[in-house]
Structures are given as structure tokens and as C-alpha cells.
Amino acid sequence: MLGVEFPICAFSHCRDVVAAVTNAGGLGVLGAVAHSPERLQSELAWIEEQTGGKPFGVDLLLPPKYVGAERGGIDAKQARELLPEEHRAFVDDLLARYGVAPSADPPRALGGLNISPKGYEPLLEVTFAHNIRLFASALGPPPADVVERAHDKGAVVAALAGTTEHARRHAAAGVDLIVAQGTEAGGHTGEVATMVLVPEVVDAVAPVPVLAAGGIARGRQVAAALALGAEGVWCGSVWLTTEEAETVPVVKEKFLAASSSDTVRSRSMTGKPARMLRTAWTDEWERPENPDPLGMPLQTALITEPQVRINQAATHPGSAARELATYFVGQVVGSLDRVRPTRAVVLDMVEEFIDTVGRLQGLVD
Amino acid sequence: MLGVEFPICAFSHCRDVVAAVTNAGGLGVLGAVAHSPERLQSELAWIEEQTGGKPFGVDLLLPPKYVGAERGGIDAKQARELLPEEHRAFVDDLLARYGVAPSADPPRALGGLNISPKGYEPLLEVTFAHNIRLFASALGPPPADVVERAHDKGAVVAALAGTTEHARRHAAAGVDLIVAQGTEAGGHTGEVATMVLVPEVVDAVAPVPVLAAGGIARGRQVAAALALGAEGVWCGSVWLTTEEAETVPVVKEKFLAASSSDTVRSRSMTGKPARMLRTAWTDEWERPENPDPLGMPLQTALITEPQVRINQAATHPGSAARELATYFVGQVVGSLDRVRPTRAVVLDMVEEFIDTVGRLQGLVD
Numbered sequence: 218m219l220g221v222e223f224p225i226c227a228f229s230h231c232r233d234v235v236a237a238v239t240n241a242g243g244l245g246v247l248g249a250v251a252h253s254p255e256r257l258q259s260e261l262a263w264i265e266e267q268t269g270g271k272p273f274g275v276d277l278l279l280p281p282k283y284v285g286a287e288r289g290g291i292d293a294k295q296a297r298e299l300l301p302e303e304h305r306a307f308v309d310d311l312l313a314r315y316g317v318a319p320s321a322d323p324p325r326a327l328g329g330l331n332i333s334p335k336g337y338e339p340l341l342e343v344t345f346a347h348n349i350r351l352f353a354s355a356l357g358p359p360p361a362d363v364v365e366r367a368h369d370k371g372a373v374v375a376a377l378a379g380t381t382e383h384a385r386r387h388a389a390a391g392v393d394l395i396v397a398q399g400t401e402a403g404g405h406t407g408e409v410a411t412m413v414l415v416p417e418v419v420d421a422v423a424p425v426p427v428l429a430a431g432g433i434a435r436g437r438q439v440a441a442a443l444a445l446g447a448e449g450v451w452c453g454s455v456w457l458t459t460e461e462a463e464t465v466p467v468v469k470e471k472f473l474a475a476s477s478s479d480t481v482r483s484r485s486m487t488g489k490p491a492r493m494l495r496t497a498w499t500d501e502w503e504r505p506e507n508p509d510p511l512g513m514p515l516q517t518a519l520i521t522e523p524q525v526r527i528n529q530a531a532t533h534p535g536s537a538a539r540e541l542a543t544y545f546v547g548q549v550v551g552s553l554d555r556v557r558p559t560r561a562v563v564l565d566m567v568e569e570f571i572d573t574v575g576r577l578q579g580l581v582d
Numbered sequence: 583m584l585g586v587e588f589p590i591c592a593f594s595h596c597r598d599v600v601a602a603v604t605n606a607g608g609l610g611v612l613g614a615v616a617h618s619p620e621r622l623q624s625e626l627a628w629i630e631e632q633t634g635g636k637p638f639g640v641d642l643l644l645p646p647k648y649v650g651a652e653r654g655g656i657d658a659k660q661a662r663e664l665l666p667e668e669h670r671a672f673v674d675d676l677l678a679r680y681g682v683a684p685s686a687d688p689p690r691a692l693g694g695l696n697i698s699p700k701g702y703e704p705l706l707e708v709t710f711a712h713n714i715r716l717f718a719s720a721l722g723p724p725p726a727d728v729v730e731r732a733h734d735k736g737a738v739v740a741a742l743a744g745t746t747e748h749a750r751r752h753a754a755a756g757v758d759l760i761v762a763q764g765t766e767a768g769g770h771t772g773e774v775a776t777m778v779l780v781p782e783v784v785d786a787v788a789p790v791p792v793l794a795a796g797g798i799a800r801g802r803q804v805a806a807a808l809a810l811g812a813e814g815v816w817c818g819s820v821w822l823t824t825e826e827a828e829t830v831p832v833v834k835e836k837f838l839a840a841s842s843s844d845t846v847r848s849r850s851m852t853g854k855p856a857r858m859l860r861t862a863w864t865d866e867w868e869r870p871e872n873p874d875p876l877g878m879p880l881q882t883a884l885i886t887e888p889q890v891r892i893n894q895a896a897t898h899p900g901s902a903a904r905e906l907a908t909y910f911v912g913q914v915v916g917s918l919d920r921v922r923p924t925r926a927v928v929l930d931m932v933e934e935f936i937d938t939v940g941r942l943q944g945l946v947d
Contacts, residue, residue, distance in 0.1 A: 380843050381916070400765075401775035409842045410766035410775040412797030412806060413913040417842055432777030441777060441806035443945065444938050477774045477782055478745050505870075548778040551746070573809050574946045577939045580808065 218373060218394070218426065219244050219350060220272045223567050224449025225439070226351070226375075226396075226428060227559075228276055232260045233461035236267040237559035242567075246274035246353055246451075250331050254339040261347040274351030274375075275344045278332045278405075280489070281357045284512040290333020296518035303508050308523050311501055316537040317530040320522065332356075332514055345370050351394075353377065356405055356489070358390040377430065377451075379407025381417045388422040395422050396451045399431030403454040403547035405491045406431065406482065412445065419446035434549035436569020440577070443570075454547040459559040467531040468494070468544045469556070477551030484509075486524075488516035492547055497540040498527075583738060583759070583791065584609050584715060585637045588932050589814025590804070591716070591740075591761075591793060592924075593641055597625045598826035601632040602924035607932075611639040611718055611816075615696050619704040626712040639716030639740075640709045643697045643770075645854070646722045649877040655698020661883035669873050673888050676866055681902040682895040685887065697721075697879055710735050716759075718742065721770055721854070723755040742795065742816075744772025746782045753787040760787050761816045764796030768819040768912035770856045771796065771847065777810065784811035799914035801934020805942070808935075819912040824924040832896040833859070833909045834921070842916030849874075851889075853881035857912055862905040863892075 219226075222242035229235050235245030247264065249257050257275075264273055284299065285291035291299070313319075331337045344352065345366055352359075352367045353375040359367075367374045375394040378384035384395045397418035399411025407414075411431040419427045429442035430451035442450045457464045458472050471494055481495040485502035488510055493499065502510060510516045530538035584591075587607030594600050600610030612629065614622050622640075629638055649664070650656035656664070678684075696702045709717065710731055717724075717732040718740040724732075732739045740759040743749035749760045762783035764776025772779075776796040784792045794807035795816035807815050822829045823837050836859055846860040850867035853875055858864065867875060875881045895903035 381841065382843075399775060399777065401778050407843075409913055409916075410764060410777065410797050412764065412776045412803060413766050413842050413916065416800065416802050417916055432775050435781065437781050437810050438777055440809035440942065443942055444805035444809050445802050476746065477778050478747075478772075548774055551774075551778065551782055571946055574942045577805065577808060578943050581936055581939045 219449075223563065224428070225563060225566060226274070226449065226451045227456055227563075228353075228355075228451060228453040229456045229462070231456070231461060231463045232264050233463075234456045234459060234559050235273055236264050237459075237461050238456070238563055239264075239268045239271045239273045241560040241563035243563050244272050244274060244351060246276050246351060248276045248355070249340055249344070250276075250278045250337075250355075252331075252340065254343050257340055257343045261343065261349075265347060272350030274353060274372075275349050276353040276355050277337050277340060277344075278356040279337065279354045279359055279363070280332055280513060283332055284488075284515050285333065290335035291514070292335070293518065296515055299515055300511070300519050301508075304511060304519055307508050308519060311541075312523055312526065314537075315497065315527075315530075315541050317523070317526050317541075320526060341366070345372075351375055353396070354392075358383075358387050359392065361390070364391045375428070377405075378418060379405075379414070380409060381414070381421045383407075384418040384422050384427075388425045392425070394426055394428060396428045396430050397447070398451070399429075400482070400492070401548040402431030403480070403492050403550075404545040405487070405489055406547075407490075411442070415442065415445035415447050431547060432549055434552055436566045436571070437573050438549075439566055439570040440573035453545075454549050455553065455562055456559060457544070457546060458553040458556055459562060460556055461559045464544065465528045465531075465542065467528065467539055467542045471496070471542065472546060472550050472553050473555065475546075475550045475553075477548045480546060480548055480550060484516065486516065486520065486543075486545070488513035491545055493545045494543045494550065496543040498543045501541075584814075588928065589793070590928060590931060591639070591814065591816045592821055592928075593718075593720075593816060593818040594821045594827070596821070596826060596828045597629050598828075599821045599824060599924050600638055601629050602824075602826050603821070603928055604629075604633045604636045604638045606925045606928035608928050609637050609639060609716060611641050611716060613641045613720070614705055614709070615641075615643045615702075615720075617696075617705065619708050622705055622708045626708065626714075630712060637715030639718060639737075640714050641718040641720050642702050642705060642709075643721040644702065644719045644724055644728070645697055645878060648697055649853075649880050650698065655700035656879070657700070658883065661880055664880055665876070665884050666873075669876060669884055672873050673884060676906075677888055677891065679902075680862065680892075680895075680906050682888075682891050682906075685891060706731070710737075716740055718761070719757075723748075723752045724757065726755070729756045740793070742770075743783060744770075744779070745774060746779070746786045749783040749787050749792075753790045757790070759791055759793060761793045761795050762812070763816070764794075765847070766857075766913040767796030768822075768845070768857050768915075769910040770852070770854055771912075772855075776807070780807065780810035780812050796912060797914055799917055801931045801936070802938050803914075804931055804935040805938035809942075818910075819914050820918065820927055821924060822909070822911060823918045823921055824927060825921055826924045829909065830893045830896075830907065832893065832904055832907045836861070836907065837909075837911060837915050837918050838920065840911075840915045840918075842913045845911060845913055845915060849881065851881065851885065851908075851910070853878035856910055858910045859908045859915065861908040863908045866906075
């Protein structure tokens, strides 16, 4: 169905990771919700050039519920106007307390807002002008016209589901491939664990094939996912500490040092629950005396520029801003303990998978 | 090591389930923390009689931290004296609002308090007077003298771990078998999912063998657990809807109807986070305006008698008390949809496990 050697899909915001996974025999999927159409255009052209006809994909967010949905979405300027004074003041104070200097520049272009038809339509146009093998919706069932356009272009349509109910809805919307994602995953995630969710979804949407996501970073976990009934896996976190990843250095360091207990589901980055490293940033947003995160996409509008400033300040040794630095990552962060080439990660996964199946076979013989 | 045909350990408070699993070729483990010594004595004698020399075990809670630890534990009377008026009033009001009649009888003997040396010593004496194959600590590393006594009696010592750090501590305490239990499990549980926790613990405590717990109710999940590196599985929730289970009828009905999204980790039953069915009971304890649960064992002292009264009231059709009824259960509750004999559950697990390994082998060949 996907034309791959190994049933390993790699979600990444980094074109180098996408190309490296595709070239290693898996399928790289570019997370493009924060891209401008121009940037997406140039990155897809680059990936095509690097992978020479091998399959790759694009991932967007198509949430049914967000602030401004009733008017087809809001742009960055409208979003900024809707930010409550209390929230701006809290973020300003938070940054000051952790030694992040006030912004000298005018506000930057805001990323991560392309979640409404107004926002994602230009990205879809760019996407479908390229020869993509897979189009994925990471939030919400893809609308009928999007499914149709993907199919016209010969692309497989995938959608992520954190509950069996969502998976059923995706299947009914004509999705070709369900990604059943457990709570242990990084980024937007539900509450049901992969071990429970995958067999439930497999049975609920059969004969639609299912990929397992959440908690998968090595071959034993790939074997477990396939044992649960998945046809393949969808991994994100494991690529964040590869040589190719553009992960902010202080965050990469934290990932390499973190244990599997160091993540938290928090609304502090996008307004919807997403798993990320637990740091002073997530702790501050959880304190009862501080304001609750805003809805999507207002929270992103509120925190995108502060996040850039935190990561800049954190490059100075000894800066308190290092305590704030965080990023989306799943519980497998506990097993990420060295920087490796993406290709080596893929090939080690495959090798350990094959060894694991051999070991299981030995138990039954 | 355990002398079993299948590496399936079954945790249950119900002696009939324990005996049925052992007789089906697994290993039944009786959860005895709420038992009186007299009751434990008679139940172990009954299990021995039913299983004719086949292996079974006993499980207690040996938490290092609890209210009254500094004086070696508190008894039921002392616990009742420590209950804050605010908490008593909240529970009285809660029960009244849901149509549970005030208690006519004097307070019952309180269960679930045997978590201190004072409380569990008489249970250990009874336990080690029987020919048990496995002694398990579900909370906390077993003290050195307990490990020694178990070993003197030829019993394997197991301990449950929700983090890799806890697993290392158990191994250092001389535990023979680590049960790595993911967040999806019912009862006392941590935050890391089985998919992530098991391979981490396996690598951290090698060569100590590991059982996987959390999210395991069928053969595909057993195969996944073994793929992750576990030597076997430890299951609890799946037995709660068997023919043999003494689950309260209204709760059994709710379990059969529930989805995998219908559980929550809550401190409302024991004072420590435990996964259970989300009902009006757990919702009420989560409201910010209501008091926080007390520590262990005070929360148990507070709610044991009210729980009995709720379950009695819930037997009347149409009673609002039905909304409150809950019990410990893991996310696999979503797959429990009919009442079956315990033996059939075990044999189906084994059959699906063998089929799954064959399917995986086919993928590699």
C-alpha cells in the first residue's frame, strides 16, 4: 500500500529526517502545519530530489474544533487581538522571572496557525502539487474534499486516532489507514495506552489497516505493535535526537538525560493536550494561581514568539531560561541516550524486530 | 521458576478466580490486604484443597510511606479518630445527594488497612504457614526480613514497579521477579505506559526476570508483552467479569458496558493514585470545591463503609447510587464485553498468543 520496504512511518518537522527515513526503506512524513506555503514548496522539492522517487508524506492538523471555526478560521493578526491581557502579562512575567530578555524586535511571523481551511488550503495546494504517497491528518477526520483530492493524486490518506470512537469516525470518512496513537506518544495525544488502543482499533475498523503509534522507538516495540495487530508503526520522538534532527540544542540535551517519567500531557503549547518534556514551563502553566492555557490556535499565537526567545536565552550557559525549555516528546524519551544517524535508528529497529520474532518463535516451538 | 504451564499470573481478591487460573495452567495470586488473618487462613486452605499442589500466590501492600508509619502503623480505631470533620461531612452529603440511606448499623470492621508491619504481620504468618509459590508486594519493596522468610519457605518474591527506578530498588532488595506495570493497569499504578516501561525495566534489572502488567487481557497483548522482553504477564482486570468473580453486580454491568476511555487514575479509594472506572464518585472527588482525598490508610478508613452502602443502595433499580458505584479496573475494561468462565479466558489467551506468534513469523519469513 505504501510501497515501502519496512512498515515504519517517521513523523518529523525536519526535512532531513524525512528524507533519511525514506532512503533507509521506511516512509518519512513531513509535519507541515507551521510551514508557510513557500517553505513547504521548497522543502518538498528538496525531499523529492533527495529521495529519487521513493515514497514520502505530509502531515497537517485538521481539527474540527478551534477558536474562530465559525468564521472559517482566524489569521495571526486576529489571533493576537484575541489574546487576553491576563495571559500576555503572565507570559511576560514568566519570561522575566527566568531571565529571558524582553523582545527587541517587532513580533515575528507566527507559526502553527494553519489549522483552519483558510490556513491549510494553501498548504494542501502545495502538497498535492507534489508526488506524495501519504497525506495524514494528525487531528480530526479529513473533510470529504480533502480525501477526494488526495485519492485523485494517488495518495493514501491516514488519520491519527487516540480513541476507538475517533478511529471509527475516520474510517467512515473514507480514511485508508488509521494511526492508533497511545497516550505515551509525544505531541497531541489521548489517554488510552497503545497496548489497549491498538487491538481495539484494529478490530473496530477492520479491514482498514492500522499503524501503531506511541511508545515505539526500537525493534521490540515494533514487534509488540505488530503482535497487537498493527500492520506497521508510526514514530515521532525517536527522530528528535538523531544527527539530522533540528532539535534545539538545550532541548536535545534534556531529552538525552530524561527518564520515561519526565513527560506530561499539557495544553501549554497548543491549547490541546499534548505530551512534552516536563519542565518549569509546564509546571508554571499547571499552577492553580496561573491562567489556564487558551484554546487552539490562540495558545500557539501567545507562546510561539516567547518560545523562540526562551530557546535563544537558553543558549547562554547558566541562564535560568534553560529550566523553561521544553518540546513535544513521548515517554520513549527515557530510551534516547545518544545521538545517532537516522538511518542507523531505522536499521537497528528492523534488526531488533527480526531478532524478537525469532525469540518469540523459540518460545512456542 | 514458577512451575506453571503458561506464564500468566492472575491477581484477584476472589479465591475462586485464583484457583481456576491455577487449575487452568497459570498462577493465581490472592490479593489479601483487606483480609482478616482468619479469612486468609480459610481461603488459602480452600485454594490448596481445590488446586491439589499446583502453584498459587499471595499479594499484599507494603508501602514505605503512609499515615502513621512513624509509629509502625495505626489500627482502624485510630484511623477513624484521625478523619477530618470536613471529609466525613463531605461523604455524608455525597451519599445523601445520591440517595444512599444513612447507616443504621454501627460501623463495620474496616478492610484494607493492613499496610503497616502491625497490620500485615499476622497476614504474613498465615501466608507463610501455607505452601505458596509466590509472594508479591504490590506497593513498595519488600523488607529484608520478609524476603528472607519467603525464601526460607521456598517462595518466589515478586514486586510491582511503575517506574524503572522502583524496579531497580526492588532488584536491590533481593526481589526474584519484577512486575513492570504500566499506567493502563487497574488499581495502584504509575504514569508510564506498558509499551515503554517493560523494555526499560527488562534492561535495567537483567538478569532478574520481568512480568508485564497493564493492558493485558488477551493473547495479542500477551505476545506484545513477551516481544517487549517480559517472561510472562500479570493480569488483574480481565478476571473481574468472569463467572467466578465476586464483582458487585452493578459494577460488573458497568464494566461490560464501558469503553477504554472510561477509567481514571484517582486517589479517591485508597489515598494513592489507582485506576478505576470513572463515575460520579471519582468526578465528585475531582471537583476543586470538594476536599482532596486523605493519605493511605485514612482514605480507606473514610470510604470503606460508604462504599458498601453505595453498592447496597445500587441494587435497587433506578437508585441514583448506581451513578456512584465504581471499582478498580484498567483500560482493558473496553474489551470486557461478556461474562466467561475463568478457564476459558486463560485458554483463549494462550490460543491467541500462539496464533499471533505464527502470524509474526509469517511476516519475517
